[in-house]
Amino acid sequence: MPTVVGGTTQPCPECGARIHADDRFTVWCAACDWNVDPKGHQQEREKEEERGRRGKRAGRDRLEEARRALARRYGERLHTEMAQEGAGPRARWDGATTLGYAIALAVHGVTAALLAAGVFCLVWGWGGGLVLLGAVLLAMAVALRPRLPGPSDDDGTVLRRADAPELYALVDEVARAVGTRGVDRITVGKEINASVVSQGVRGRRALSLGLPLWEVLSPQQRVALLGHELGHYGNGDTRRGVVVATALRSLTVWRYYFTPIARPTVGEMLVNAVCAVPLLLVQGVLSLLDHLTLRATQRGEYLADREAARAGSTEAAAALMDQLLMTESIDVFLRREVSNAALTGARSARRAAGASADTQDAGGGLWTRLAAHIASVPEHEYERQRRAGARRGHSVDATHPPTHLRRACLLAGPPSRAAVLLDDDRSGRITAELAGARAEVARRIVRDGMG
Ligand SMILES: [Zn+2]
Ligand SMILES: [Zn+2]
Known part of the structure; x- marks a missing residue:
């Protein structure tokens, strides 16, 4: 009890x-x-109603059910495999991964062929009608080219190395522990998450740190979090991921080209009819590629968790999993804070008092209140979230395995000691470096809401 x-x-x-x-x-x-899972239950019911509205035949439902059963089956198999493997091999090529990779390369091959054909038409048909076709082909090749995400224009607060030397040093140390290099840029934002992405052709690494998650973690759990994100690079699964991710992006552009025109004229109806077959083909390849790479993606998560344990200790990594169960609670808490602040703001406006000073104050105490709230979450709420996760099971499109399985997998192997220790002194210095960002992000949450 x-x-x-x-x-x-x-x-x-x-x-x-x-x-x-x-x-x-x-x-x-x-x-x-x-x-145990009212939110999941409600989503199920909404999906059910949606299906009813669209009048889909029962065959569709059976297909959907079969997909979910398949996802659960191989999710469980993967979990057993990962738990037994212990400190076994790193990222691995299996049939599905190889096929997925080959399809991705073929997609880029089509883009290259368009480019070559465009150049050929321009050169060969110079002065003739072929030039126009060449220009169209070139324009398509440009739109379809493999493109990495550019420097993101999200509204995170950028911290340069000079602003936060201790935080950068910690990231470097964790990166070394998991066998990769550190990051070129750190931004701090309001997401309940953390991530590292490569940007641009030079592959500059950017870490974005969501304060709502960071603030509820203990120092050692923060090390584990950084270990997980950087562990994706140490394992090499991101290198392969880039080829597939850019191919998925090109396919989405194709899908956009072939999407039927809404409320078409007679002429446009003809265009729609011509595009119907290629659209089906593109959609087929998209979902095939997605399915083929899902397993590798989930595997990558288990492997990154192992790196998290290597960096921050098994104990901290398992505790991190528990905190990840709290994202919903964090979200609910912050939303409540936002509406409270709005009420207070309105009241002080009526009193013609300084509403901005009020907002500032709300920002200042926000992180302390959030951390205190999450620390007060009773064990029965953690248990409910674990059971809810187990019920939702392996969804077909989720990139992360269910959190309770990730936790179980961590605890199945021999426990690992922390390679990087973050003591209170150092942790305090990092919090001091983040002071500006903490105030800024809190203000933004109170002003704009959680989005
Ligand atoms: Zn009961
Ligand atoms: Zn991950």
Whole structure:
């Protein structure tokens, strides 16, 4: 039984067992799983209604069910494999990965062929009608070229090395521990997440650190988080990922070209008819590529978790998984803060007092209140999130395996000690370096909401 901290108890409407009711969290029953995943339940119901509205035949539903069953089956197989493998091989090529990679290369091959044909038409047909065709082909090749994400124009606060030497040093140290290099740029934002991406042709690495997640983690869990994100590079799964990701992007451009014109004229109806077959083909290749690479993507996550444990210790990495279960709670808490701040702001405006000073104050205490709130989350809420995750299972399109399996996988192997230690002194210096960004991001959350 979870320890009861405040709140009341009430009987479960399903099985009558006594359940603990804390109005800050979802009330659910540990004995029969009543109300264990209201959000997932609601999403299911909405999907059901949507299907009803569109009048899809039962065959579609069976297909959907089969896909989910398949995803669950190979998700479970992958988990067993990863748990048994222990400190086994790193990223690995299997049949699906090879096929996916080959398809991605073929997609880029088509782009190269368009480019070559365009150049040929221009040179060969110079002065004639072929020039026009050549120009069209070249324009298509340009639109379809493999393109890496450019420097993102999101609204994160940029921290240069000179602004945050201790944070950069920590990232460098974690990167060394997982066998890769550090990052060129760090931005701090309001997402409940962290990520490292390569940008541009030179592959400059950018780390974006979501403060709502960072602030609820212990120092050692922060090391594990950085270890996971940089671990993707150490494992080499991102290098392969770039070829596939750029191919997926080119395919999306193709799909855009072939998408039927809405409310067509007679002439446009002809265009739509001509585009119908290529559209089906593009969609087929898109979903095939997606499926082929899903397994490798999920595998990459397990491997990155292993790097997280190497950097920050198995204990910290497992605790990080628990904190990842709290993203929903973090989101709910911050949204509530935003609406409270809006109320206070309106009231002070009425009093003609300094509303901006109020907002500033709300920003200042936001992170402390968030950390305190998450620290007060009772074990029964963690357990509910774990069970909800297990129920949702392996969804077909999720890039990450369910969190409870990632946690189980970490704890299955021999525990690893931390390669990087973040003591209170150093952690404090990093928090001081982040002071400006913490105030800025908090202000932005209060001003613009969570989005
Ligand atoms: Zn019950
Ligand atoms: Zn990851």
